[in-house]
Amino acid sequence: MASCSPLYFSTPFPTLPSSPSLPKLPRLPFHPSLLSHPFTHKPLPLAFSTGIRGASGSGRFFCRAKASMAEKGKGKVEVFDSEDDLSVSLAKYTADLADKFSKERGSFTVVLSGGSLIKSLRKLVEPPYVDAVDWSTWHVFWVDERVVPKDHDDSNYKLALDGFLSKVPILPGKVYAINDALPAEGAADDYETCLKHLVKSNVISVSAATGFPKFDLMLLGVGPDGHVASLFPGHPLVKENEKWVTFIKNSPKPPPERITFTFPVINSSANIALVVCGAGKAGPVHAALGNDQNSDPLPVGMVSPEGELVWFLDKDAASKL
């Protein structure tokens, strides 16, 4: 595991320009009728299964997961009959992007969240991916982390280690856990310094548009309250627009102390997958993808990457669309 100790990163790094807050084009409202057949483009009911080859329908890997899908102003929406189908397609999507970026620039920077996402990545550690993926190019980060020891049951690092990282040959020096010896503020600063070092050494790209780091892929879960990372509804941190990594000491979901990427970093990504399962999350999915105009959107509705956004929903999470 790579250390993000401040002692290691003792060289000062150049300050990157902060976001020039570019105006964004208005997003088209989503309507379920936008769900359309991938070939005929005729509208589909949500329960329709196309038997597509996977999230992208192309790429190096083949899969038979069934989904209905739509292109809309807020990204591509994939609705699966079951979480199991979803996990099959998520593995292909992730492996295809890893393959693409590894071929293009010799590395693949992927950001994990904690929570239920890790279970949904289980097919990646099974054949064919476990043997066919070039794991040596992977660099693994966390979009948020709880400020607890790495062997604590609340640790997002431990969750990923147990359910994913321990099962694949990713090099320990390319797994960037937080420094769990530091308090929340220090851990956030230390992780940001770690990212700056990796930008300087060209492991992580930079967005030409925003100056923030541009990760190849973020795999994000969503809480039942609509939070993403550790950015919670109504919390001032959702408006942070200068820092790359910040901290929270009063998280409404325990444990209270966490560090988190900020929205400018999340939204500078080349690819984001929002992975959402269960009826308990149908409300925030509807709030983000439905037609209602909300002046105060939930954090999940603020996810808007520079690159591509794909929603991986099971049919329960999509039940209010």
Ligand SMILES: O=C1O[C@H](COP(=O)(O)O)[C@@H](O)[C@H](O)[C@H]1O
């Ligand atoms: O606390 C957290 O919650 C969210 C959502 O978790 P889920 O179990 O409802 O999927 C997660 O994405 C985040 O990383 C984690 O720290």
